[in-house]
Amino acid sequence: MEHQLNRKDFLKFTCNAACGMGLAVAMINLEGCSPFPVIKTKHEKGEIKIPLLSLKAQKDILVRDLDLDYDIMLKIKDGKYIILVLKCTHQDWLLSPNSKGFNCSLHGSSFDTDGKVVNGPAALPLKQLNYTIDEENLVITL
Ligand code: FES
Incomplete structure (x- = not known):
């Protein structure tokens, strides 16, 4: 019987396999073809928590939550965080990041x-998510 993995299943499988082999740290740096570092998360109660310590040395980070069907781009600009949902605003297709945008x-x-839209047919900019900061984490509200 032929079985195709969807994106979420594939990510769970590869992450679990890597963790089982003690390669979780390596997976963070070798994830896909992304030009950005990738942080894997698992949201709880509509929130994603990212340790502030893990953000200190980074500028732009791709947040890949294993239970979401899309990635999130976390940018640090002028001391503030900008958190973008990487779903096209035209018809919700998944976006591919590159050095110039998505x-x-x-x-x-x-x-x-x-x-911001560079080329249509999308007319609206990417959705931004709100966040708060607690003692240890950047908390993204989904
Ligand atoms: S869904 Fe992205 S351009 Fe149509």
Whole structure:
């Protein structure tokens, strides 16, 4: 029987396999073809918590929650965080990050690194998520 993994299953499988082999740290740096470091998370009660210590040396980070069907881009700009949902605002297709921004392969929209539309048919900028900061974590509200 043929079985195809969807993205979420694939990520769970590869993460679990890597953790089982003690390679979790390596997976963070070798994740996919992303030009950005990737942090894997698992949200709880509508929140993603990212330890502030892990953000100190980074500028832009791709947040990959194993229970979401999309990635989140976490940017640090002028001392503030900008958190972008990497779903196309045209028809919710998943976006691919690159050094100039984000591209949608379905109908060709592209967005700059701040989430503003560069090429349509998308007309709206990428959705931004709110956050708070507690003693130890950046807390993203989904
Ligand atoms: S869904 Fe992205 S351009 Fe249409």
